[in-house]
Amino acid sequence: xxxxxxxLENRQELLKRTRAKVAKxxxxxxxxxxxxxxxxxxxxxxxSSLREEAARDPAQKAEPDPPQNEEIAISATLHGQTLCxxxxxxxxxxxxxxxxxxxxxxxxxxxxxxxxTAEFHTLNRCxxxxxxxxxxxxxxxxxxxxxxxxxxxxxxxxELLNLIAALTVSxxxxxxxxxxxxxxxxxxxxxxxxEMRSLLxxxxxxxx
Numbered sequence: 001x002x003x004x005x006x007x008l009e010n011r012q013e014l015l016k017r018t019r020a021k022v023a024k025x026x027x028x029x030x031x032x033x034x035x036x037x038x039x040x041x042x043x044x045x046x047x048s049s050l051r052e053e054a055a056r057d058p059a060q061k062a063e064p065d066p067p068q069n070e071e072i073a074i075s076a077t078l079h080g081q082t083l084c085x086x087x088x089x090x091x092x093x094x095x096x097x098x099x100x101x102x103x104x105x106x107x108x109x110x111x112x113x114x115x116x117t118a119e120f121h122t123l124n125r126c127x128x129x130x131x132x133x134x135x136x137x138x139x140x141x142x143x144x145x146x147x148x149x150x151x152x153x154x155x156x157x158x159e160l161l162n163l164i165a166a167l168t169v170s171x172x173x174x175x176x177x178x179x180x181x182x183x184x185x186x187x188x189x190x191x192x193x194x195e196m197r198s199l200l201x202x203x204x205x206x207x208x
Contacts, residue, residue: 050122
């Protein structure tokens with residue numbers, strides 16, 4: 001059985017396990033509507049990516065960076081925006097997708113389901129896209145909410161703290177081995193650092 005068939009066959013169990021992991025995390029608790037934007041949709045798009053990977057020409061599979069599923073990044077963007085509006089922290093955004101992949105790998109081990117190297121790479125690539133998309137969306141949504149109040153100096157300080165939080169959790173995802181060091185999450189780190197430098201060099205720091 002291929003990994004995409006495994007995920008399809010065990011979809012309900014994977015949803016159950018992921019929701020259980022989410023429930024164990026600190027409040028606020030995820031609503032049903034929020035979960036529909038993240039976990040179920042991510043599983044469906046993971047299946048799509050795995051199926052596309054399996055159908056590729058054997059010679060193409062040797063490529064280090066095969067085509068990515070843009071739908072995952074799009075849904076992750078919506079997920080990040082939703083979580084921010086619900087008051088979730090940036091850490092909870094990242095953990096949402098990490099919990100999905102952890103549930104998949106744990107169940108695969110329990111059932112002795114064979115996972116090929118190509119499938120494992122696809123799984124990691126999907127997680128990488130999802131984390132980067134959700135973090136970027138959360139960051140932008142947070143910036144928008146901060147822009148509605150406070151002086152310039154306070155706004156810059158809050159924006160900087162927000163960028164540091166996004167950078168920290170993105171780096172932590174790489175450090176823990178959830179994603180690679182050359183993917184979308186790593187790009188998010190570079191973007192955060194660039195924005196931080198721009199903020200610090202901006203003259204509005206000196207005025208209020």
